[in-house]
Amino acid sequence: MALTLPDITTLFEQRGAEQYTGEPVTQLEHALQSAWLAEQAGADDELVTAALLHDLGHLLAEHGATPTLRGIDDLHQFIALPFLRPLFGPRVLDAIRLHVDAKRYLCASRPGYHAALSSDSQRSLVLQGGVFTPQQANDFITQPHAEAAVQLRLWDDAAKAPQRATPPLAHYMAQHVARASRLAAGG
Numbered sequence: 001m002a003l004t005l006p007d008i009t010t011l012f013e014q015r016g017a018e019q020y021t022g023e024p025v026t027q028l029e030h031a032l033q034s035a036w037l038a039e040q041a042g043a044d045d046e047l048v049t050a051a052l053l054h055d056l057g058h059l060l061a062e063h064g065a066t067p068t069l070r071g072i073d074d075l076h077q078f079i080a081l082p083f084l085r086p087l088f089g090p091r092v093l094d095a096i097r098l099h100v101d102a103k104r105y106l107c108a109s110r111p112g113y114h115a116a117l118s119s120d121s122q123r124s125l126v127l128q129g130g131v132f133t134p135q136q137a138n139d140f141i142t143q144p145h146a147e148a149a150v151q152l153r154l155w156d157d158a159a160k161a162p163q164r165a166t167p168p169l170a171h172y173m174a175q176h177v178a179r180a181s182r183l184a185a186g187g
Contacts, residue, residue: 002086005173005181008053012169015059022120024162027059028169033159035176036166038152045183047148048176049088050095051155056080076100089184091145098140098149099156100128105140106153108132118160 003011016028023030035052043051057076060083077100081093103121107114108131117125125131132140140146 001083003083005087005177008056008177009169009173011056011059016169018059020055020160021058022118022123023160025160027055029162029164029166030156030159031055032166032169032172033161033164034152034155035172036164037155037158039176041151041155043151045176045179046089046091047095047152048172049180050092050099050148050152051159052172052177053080053084053092054096054099054152054156056084056096087181087184089180091148092180092184094143094145095148095152098143098146099152101132101140102146102149102153104129104132105137105146105150108134108137109141117157121157 012028012031016026016031018027019025020027020030025033031052031054034054035048038048038051055076057079060079061076077097081097084093084096103117103125107117107125114122114125114131141150
């Protein structure tokens with residue numbers, strides 16, 4: 001079943017107040033902060049949209065609180081893709097799909113990155129396959145849109161600040177998300 005843009009807004013309205021597992025922000029705050037960081041960096045509509053929607057899989061699934069403590073990899077990076085595929089093009093979808101592997105890549109390629117991850121992010125890393133080997137890192141970064149996923153990952157990591165002021169969801173939906181969807185539709 002595909003989501004519409006109003007469906008995405010409704011999903012955030014219904015489930016966005018839930019705590020972002022292991023972090024001091026809600027799901028909606030995390031999404032808005034990710035999009036805000038992308039917007040502040042001058043990212044285009046597709047990448048701002050990917051930043052906003054990268055964890056939508058958490059809202060579509062019912063894994064309960066802190067699944068990593070129970071040894072569960074919720075595969076959130078894949079869950080939202082069938083719902084979003086009719087709305088967005090490969091750049092948005094690939095950045096979402098690859099943002100977990102981007103963490104594995106950054107752990108392998110950026111000194112100090114692993115140590116700076118939150119406890120929950122370190123736990124999920126193990127469940128998601130662990131740090132890439134040098135060959136895996138090379139294979140990852142040569143994929144289409146992998147660089148976009150790495151940038152998304154860095155915003156994702158920084159989008160966990162309690163009380164950070166951001167524009168509301170309506171701003172991103174009406175601006176970036178609507179334009180990224182029109183771009184995918186050829187308009």
